[in-house]
Amino acid sequence: MTKRITAVLFAALLGALALVSGATPAPTQSTTLTIYSGRDERLVKPIMDRFTRETGIQLNVRYAPSAALATALVEEGRNSPADVFWSQEPGTLGLVAARGLLARLPQATVGKVPPRFSTRSRRWVGTSARSRVLVYNTRELTASQLPTSVWNLVDPRWKGKIGIAPTNASFQAFLGATIHLYGEERVRSWLRGLEANDVRLYPNNTSIVQAVGRGDVLVGLVNHYYLYNVLADTPGLPVRNHWFRDGDPGNLVLAAGAGIVASTTKPAQAQRFVDFLLSKWAQRFIARGPGAAEYPLIKGVPRRPGLPALADIKGPKYPLGRLAADIGPAVRLLLEEGLIK
Amino acid sequence: MSSGAAAAVAPRGRRPPWLLLVAATLVALAAVLPLAYLALRALSADAEARALTPAATVLELVADTALLAGGVLVAALLVGVPYAWLVVRTDLPGRRLWGLAASLPLVVPSFVAALALLGALAPRGLVQRALGPLGVERLPDLDGYWGATLALTLSTYPYVFLLAASALRSVDPSAEEAARGLGSGTVGVFARVTLPSLRPALAAASLLVTLYVLSDFGAVSLMGYETLTTAVYVRYESLLALDSAAILALVLVALAVVLVLVASRLRLRGAIYRATPGAGRQARLVRLGHWRWPALGFCALVTGLFLVLPLAVLVSWSLEADPIVGRAGVAWAAAARSTAVAGLAALVAALIVLPAAVLAWRYPSPLTRLLERVTLFPSALPGIAVALALVFFGSRAGSIVYQSLGLLLAAYVLRFMPYALASTRASLDAINPHLEEAARSLGRRPTGAVVSVVLPLARSGILAGAALVFLSTIKELPVTLLLRPIGFETLATEIWKGTAVGAYSEVAPSALALIAIAAPFVYLLSWRNAWELGAAD
Numbered sequence: 001m002t003k004r005i006t007a008v009l010f011a012a013l014l015g016a017l018a019l020v021s022g023a024t025p026a027p028t029q030s031t032t033l034t035i036y037s038g039r040d041e042r043l044v045k046p047i048m049d050r051f052t053r054e055t056g057i058q059l060n061v062r063y064a065p066s067a068a069l070a071t072a073l074v075e076e077g078r079n080s081p082a083d084v085f086w087s088q089e090p091g092t093l094g095l096v097a098a099r100g101l102l103a104r105l106p107q108a109t110v111g112k113v114p115p116r117f118s119t120r121s122r123r124w125v126g127t128s129a130r131s132r133v134l135v136y137n138t139r140e141l142t143a144s145q146l147p148t149s150v151w152n153l154v155d156p157r158w159k160g161k162i163g164i165a166p167t168n169a170s171f172q173a174f175l176g177a178t179i180h181l182y183g184e185e186r187v188r189s190w191l192r193g194l195e196a197n198d199v200r201l202y203p204n205n206t207s208i209v210q211a212v213g214r215g216d217v218l219v220g221l222v223n224h225y226y227l228y229n230v231l232a233d234t235p236g237l238p239v240r241n242h243w244f245r246d247g248d249p250g251n252l253v254l255a256a257g258a259g260i261v262a263s264t265t266k267p268a269q270a271q272r273f274v275d276f277l278l279s280k281w282a283q284r285f286i287a288r289g290p291g292a293a294e295y296p297l298i299k300g301v302p303r304r305p306g307l308p309a310l311a312d313i314k315g316p317k318y319p320l321g322r323l324a325a326d327i328g329p330a331v332r333l334l335l336e337e338g339l340i341k
Numbered sequence: 342m343s344s345g346a347a348a349a350v351a352p353r354g355r356r357p358p359w360l361l362l363v364a365a366t367l368v369a370l371a372a373v374l375p376l377a378y379l380a381l382r383a384l385s386a387d388a389e390a391r392a393l394t395p396a397a398t399v400l401e402l403v404a405d406t407a408l409l410a411g412g413v414l415v416a417a418l419l420v421g422v423p424y425a426w427l428v429v430r431t432d433l434p435g436r437r438l439w440g441l442a443a444s445l446p447l448v449v450p451s452f453v454a455a456l457a458l459l460g461a462l463a464p465r466g467l468v469q470r471a472l473g474p475l476g477v478e479r480l481p482d483l484d485g486y487w488g489a490t491l492a493l494t495l496s497t498y499p500y501v502f503l504l505a506a507s508a509l510r511s512v513d514p515s516a517e518e519a520a521r522g523l524g525s526g527t528v529g530v531f532a533r534v535t536l537p538s539l540r541p542a543l544a545a546a547s548l549l550v551t552l553y554v555l556s557d558f559g560a561v562s563l564m565g566y567e568t569l570t571t572a573v574y575v576r577y578e579s580l581l582a583l584d585s586a587a588i589l590a591l592v593l594v595a596l597a598v599v600l601v602l603v604a605s606r607l608r609l610r611g612a613i614y615r616a617t618p619g620a621g622r623q624a625r626l627v628r629l630g631h632w633r634w635p636a637l638g639f640c641a642l643v644t645g646l647f648l649v650l651p652l653a654v655l656v657s658w659s660l661e662a663d664p665i666v667g668r669a670g671v672a673w674a675a676a677a678r679s680t681a682v683a684g685l686a687a688l689v690a691a692l693i694v695l696p697a698a699v700l701a702w703r704y705p706s707p708l709t710r711l712l713e714r715v716t717l718f719p720s721a722l723p724g725i726a727v728a729l730a731l732v733f734f735g736s737r738a739g740s741i742v743y744q745s746l747g748l749l750l751a752a753y754v755l756r757f758m759p760y761a762l763a764s765t766r767a768s769l770d771a772i773n774p775h776l777e778e779a780a781r782s783l784g785r786r787p788t789g790a791v792v793s794v795v796l797p798l799a800r801s802g803i804l805a806g807a808a809l810v811f812l813s814t815i816k817e818l819p820v821t822l823l824l825r826p827i828g829f830e831t832l833a834t835e836i837w838k839g840t841a842v843g844a845y846s847e848v849a850p851s852a853l854a855l856i857a858i859a860a861p862f863v864y865l866l867s868w869r870n871a872w873e874l875g876a877a878d
Binding site: 034041060061065067068070071072074075076079081091092095167169172201202203204206214233327331332335336338340341 | 398402464732733737744838844
C-alpha cells in the first residue's frame, strides 16, 4: 500500500516536472528575446506573434505595469534578463535611461518619428501617441454640459460623478506635467477639490470607461483609446471622448515608447524588435487593429477614422523628456493626499 | 500542541541523529530568511522611501486593516459558531449535508469569491436582473469595506465552522448536564458552559481568520478596499517605491505577530477541562422542535449566499461566454501548470518538514522545540511579505534564480510548509513511541525504524498536510503575481488578469476549473487536521 502510494506520488512528480518544464520557455536560447512590456497583453500580443513569425526570434514577454517594470529594471541593474523595455509612458523610460540602463538608439530609428516623441539623447523612441481625455456617459450628459477645463472638475456639480485611476502611469504623467507647468500647490488643491467632490478611485483606465458606461460615474480621466478597446468588447456602451479647450493640461499628449536595455547580449535582435514596432504593419495594428485607436507615429499610416488629427489636439506645451523628473513628485503628492495608499 | 504524551515516554539523554538536526536546521533557517531580508531592506531605506511612507498613511492603513480583520472575524464567528452548533448538537434535518456545504467554500479562492459576489450583488448584477421585473432598478453598491467583509467572510467562516464543530464534539457533556441540572435552559447552558469551553478552538479560529484577512490581496483589491497588503502591492507596482513597500510589509508582519501573541494568550485563559479521562461520550442532541424551521432557514441563507449564489454566477457567466470568440473557456495550459506546481509544492513541503516533525516528536528538547516553532513561523507571514523578500533576494542573485520556477516553488513551500508540519506532527503524536522502540529492538537502525514503522502510521497526517499545501498553493495569488517566471501563467493569474480588464465572464470557466481541481482535496482534510492546524502556532 505504502509502496503504491509512493510510486503514484513519484510518477506524479515526474509528470509535473515534465509539464512544468515544457510550459516554461527556455530563456537561454540565443534566438529568444526578453521583452518587458508595459503594454497590455490583450492589445499587443498579435504584434509579438507577428514579429516571431517574420523573424523566427522567439519572444519571452513579461507583461506588467510600466512603472513596475521600470522599478524592476532599476532593481535588477546589470542582472536584468530584459533586452527591450516597451513602456506605456515616457516618464518610466526616462527614469530607466537616467540610470544608464538604456542603450543609445541609431538616428535612423529615432528619425522615423516626429522629434517630440523622442529625446536628444536617443535612449528611447515613441511607438504611438495618445491623448488624455475626459470620457463621459452620453445617456446622462450632452457635450455642451461638459467642463471646458480639467480644473473645473472640482466644481460641486461633479460631486460623486468623477472617476480617476491614481495608480495609473498615464494619470501620474498628466499630474507630473501639470505640477511642472502650474506648480505643486495648485495641483494639490485641485486634488483636494476632487476628494471633496467624492472622486471615485479605479484601478485602471478600462474600469473607468466601463464604470462610465454603466453610469456608476458620469465622467472619467483616461487615455483616449481605452474607449475603443472597451467598445470592441461591449458595443453600444453609451460612452464618448471629450477634449478640453486648447492648451488645457487635461489634453496632454503622451507616448508609448521603447528602449533597448544596455545590458542586453543581443543588441542586433533587440534593434530588430524596436524597428519592427515602427514598421508599417505594427503601426497600422496599433492605430487600427481590433479595439485599437492610438496615433501612429510614422508617415503613411492613417489614424483610426473618427479621431481628430493629432495636430489638432492642443495639449499643454510640455516636453516629454521632462517626465522622468516630474513623475516622482506626482506619485509623492498622490501618496501625501491619500489618493494612493 | 499536545506534546506532553510523547515527552513522557521519550527516552532521555538520547542524542538525535545529526543528519536530522542539520536538515531541520536548514529548513528553519530558510523559514526566517525572507523576514531577515525584508527587515534589512526596510531598515536601510533612505529618506525618499520614508517620504513615500508617511506615518499618517501607515497608521491609517493599520487601522483600516484592523477594522476589516475585526469585521470579518465578527461576521465569521456569528455565522460559523451557530452553524457548527446546529450541525453537531441538534437534530437539524440533513445535518451531514449542511456540514459539507459549510466546509466547501474553502476551495473558493478569495478573489473568485469577490468576483462572484460582485457579479451577483453589484448594483446591476444578476440578482438585480432577477429582481428587475419587481421594480428593483439597482442594488446598493457592493464595494469597499462591506464588500470586502462579505467576500472574506465567505472565505473564512468555514475555518470557524470546522474548528468549532470539532471542539463541540469533544466538549465533555457532563459539565453541560450539571449546568442543566442546576436549572439552566438551552440558551443558558450554551452561553455559560458550551461557549467558554470552545474558547481555545475559537481563539485558534480567530487567529486563522484574521491572518487570512491580513494576507488577502485578491478580494480586497477587487472590492477596492485598501489594506496593508494592497498598499505593499501598489508600491511594488509604483515607480521606485520598493523600499517603501518593504517598510509596509514589515509593519504587516509585525501586525501578524501581534495577532499570534494575542491568540496564544486567549487560548490559555479560562479553559474548561474534561472531568473524565478516556474516550469522550457524545452529548445528547438538542431537539429543535419548531425551531428547526428558522434553523434550516439560517443554514439555507448561509449556504445560499456563500456557496450557491457564487457558483450560480460563475456557471451563468460560463454559459454566457461566447466560445466562438475564442477567449472564453478554461485556460487548460494554465490549469496544468497550476496543478503541477501545487503538486510539487505539496510534495516538497511534506518531505522537508519531516526532520523537524520527527525531532520534535521523538527527541523533545529546547532545541528541537525551537526548530519546530521557527519552521511554523511562516504561517503568520502574509504572502506579499514573503514574495517581496524573495523579489529582493532574487533580483540580486541573478538570472538563474530570479524569475525562475525554483524561486516561485520555494516561496510556496516556505509559506505553506507550516500546514504540513502541523498536520504531520499531529499524526505523529498519536503514535505510540514503543512501536518504534520495538522496531529498533528487532534490529532496525534509528532512521530505518522511522521510515519503515513510523511514517506509514503517520501517513494520513502527512497526506492531509500535503493536501492542505496543495489547496493553499493553487488558490494563491500575490506570491504568484510577484514571482512567476515570464510566461508562466497559472489559473489564478489568468483569472486575475481577466478581472483587471473587467472580462469577468471570460474567466468564469477557469474559475470553475480551479474550484473543481481544488474540491476533492477538502475531503482529504479531516476535521481533526483542521483543528491541529489552528492549534499549530
